[in-house]
Amino acid sequence: MNVAPEVTPIPCLKDNYAYLLRCPSTGQTGVVDPSVAQPVLKVLRDKGWGLDCIFNTHHHWDHVGGNEELKQQFPSVRIFGHQSDEGRIPGLTDGVQDGQVVGFGAIRGFVIHNPGHTTGAITYVWGDAAFTGDTLFAAGCGRIFEGSPQDMYSSLHQKIGSLPPETRLYFGHEYTEKNLEFCLDVEPNNHKAHVLLKEVRKIRSEGKFTTPSTISQEFATNPFMRTKELEIQKRVRELEPDADLSPVSVFRVLREYKNRF
Ligand code: ZN
Ligand code: FE
Numbered sequence: 613m614n615v616a617p618e619v620t621p622i623p624c625l626k627d628n629y630a631y632l633l634r635c636p637s638t639g640q641t642g643v644v645d646p647s648v649a650q651p652v653l654k655v656l657r658d659k660g661w662g663l664d665c666i667f668n669t670h671h672h673w674d675h676v677g678g679n680e681e682l683k684q685q686f687p688s689v690r691i692f693g694h695q696s697d698e699g700r701i702p703g704l705t706d707g708v709q710d711g712q713v714v715g716f717g718a719i720r721g722f723v724i725h726n727p728g729h730t731t732g733a734i735t736y737v738w739g740d741a742a743f744t745g746d747t748l749f750a751a752g753c754g755r756i757f758e759g760s761p762q763d764m765y766s767s768l769h770q771k772i773g774s775l776p777p778e779t780r781l782y783f784g785h786e787y788t789e790k791n792l793e794f795c796l797d798v799e800p801n802n803h804k805a806h807v808l809l810k811e812v813r814k815i816r817s818e819g820k821f822t823t824p825s826t827i828s829q830e831f832a833t834n835p836f837m838r839t840k841e842l843e844i845q846k847r848v849r850e851l852e853p854d855a856d857l858s859p860v861s862v863f864r865v866l867r868e869y870k871n872r873f
């Protein structure tokens with residue numbers, strides 16, 4: 613069934629999001645990136661639901677930290693992650709690879725392998741909803757811890773970037789406000805980013821979430837998706853006068869600048 617699950621964002625730790633999923637036709641449930649178990653267990657209790665599957669986007673502790681405690685509560689839970697993360701995702705039962713069909717209940721979707729933040733980073737796509745972890749954020753992208761700028765660029769542009777424009781992107785951290793401030797530093801005349809930053813500040817002041825974004829919003833306001841823009845290329849030249857202006861090189865300079873922004 614190529615439909616999206618029902619999605620409930622669960623804020624965890626300082627700025628992480630876990631996402632509770634439910635199949636509308638069978639009532640089966642899943643959770644994406646439970647950094648800690650308690651907030652997830654509380655929502656499950658409130659709703660009176662069990663837990664069938666855990667979907668990890670990568671092995672970092674703030675995405676898998678709740679796996680073991682959730683497994684204690686729900687011993688038959690299946691735990692998904694990239695097959696190369698066997699040994700570093702606690703309790704992994706279902707190692708998956710690029711393009712593999714993955715689902716729960718009556719929902720079927722697929723996995724995108726998008727290395728760069730880590731070598732085993734993946735995105736889960738179900739219907740018009742995608743869960744990108746720390747690879748693509750609203751107006752930003754993850755740090756390149758494992759892999760090269762070329763890896764991360766391809767993951768964002770060729771892989772995630774080829775999803776339909778209306779795809780909803782559920783990302784791993786609430787970094788949107790800071791990311792848009794960075795966007796306006798490197799592309800001061802991005803009108804859509806100015807408008808979005810105003811909206812985002814209002815949303816955050818009300819204690820609400822900026823997740824999800826969409827693919828089309830990212831192509832409009834995410835500097836890492838806009839390496840062909842002349843204003844961004846001009847800024848890259850200021851930051852690194854010798855840089856060539858190929859898309860990957862522009863991406864690399866932006867990413868290094870963001871690390872110290
Ligand atoms: Zn991470
Ligand atoms: Fe993270």
